[in-house]
Amino acid sequence: MADIILIRHASGAPGLRLFGLGPNLLPRKGLSQLRDLLDKHTFWAQKRSYKELRQALAGSTIVISLWKHNKIIGFGRATSDGIFRAVLWDIVVSEDSQGQGLGSKVVKALLSSSQIKNVERIYLMTTKSSNFYEQLGFEKCISQSLLKKK
Numbered sequence: 736m737a738d739i740i741l742i743r744h745a746s747g748a749p750g751l752r753l754f755g756l757g758p759n760l761l762p763r764k765g766l767s768q769l770r771d772l773l774d775k776h777t778f779w780a781q782k783r784s785y786k787e788l789r790q791a792l793a794g795s796t797i798v799i800s801l802w803k804h805n806k807i808i809g810f811g812r813a814t815s816d817g818i819f820r821a822v823l824w825d826i827v828v829s830e831d832s833q834g835q836g837l838g839s840k841v842v843k844a845l846l847s848s849s850q851i852k853n854v855e856r857i858y859l860m861t862t863k864s865s866n867f868y869e870q871l872g873f874e875k876c877i878s879q880s881l882l883k884k885k
């Protein structure tokens with residue numbers, strides 16, 4: 736774990752988004768690496784174009800990335816109005832690095848960020864990982880329904 740670097744990006748992640756910056760603000764083809772990470776280790780965020788990824792990053796209040804030997808191995812982002820609501824998105828750890836506490840590290844870094852730590856409600860949507868989030872202080876909403884636009 737000592738060789739893992741966690742980056743708390745500035746809002747909108749301009750360095751990662753525009754220059755592909757990684758640890759120590761060095762260019763590491765970060766956007767291309769992020770695209771590979773999402774393609775290989777998620778089922779909902781595959782085949783996103785660079786343009787789409789840039790837009791998603793630009794619109795994110797908080798962006799966290801995890802690096803090992805200049806390789807991006809974890810990621811997570813959140814959007815928020817800074818006071819009432821926040822939503823976590825695209826939490827992922829590469830398969831060969833899972834089970835070592837890194838996913839928890841990403842979620843904790845998002846939750847402890849100054850932009851959302853005092854927000855009234857923090858939500859996320861998950862298909863297969865409820866147990867993972869329950870360990871981190873989330874609970875299932877039984878009084879509310881999740882609706883999506885048809």
Ligand SMILES: CC(C)(COP(=O)(O)OP(=O)(O)OC[C@H]1O[C@@H](n2cnc3c(N)ncnc32)[C@H](O)[C@@H]1OP(=O)(O)O)[C@@H](O)C(=O)NCCC(=O)NCCS
Nearest residue numbers: 776826827828833834835836837838839860861864866867
């Ligand atoms: C979900 C994910 C981010 C977890 O990352 P991770 O680094 O493996 O998680 P951690 O090592 O911090 O796990 C913390 C705990 O949650 C448990 N856990 C991890 N993934 C889990 C899952 N999918 N379901 C249930 N429990 C899970 C671990 O066993 C661990 O428990 P322990 O402390 O008792 O050993 C990772 O498995 C992943 O990227 N999966 C593919 C993408 C994905 O589905 N992301 C979630 C989108 S909502």
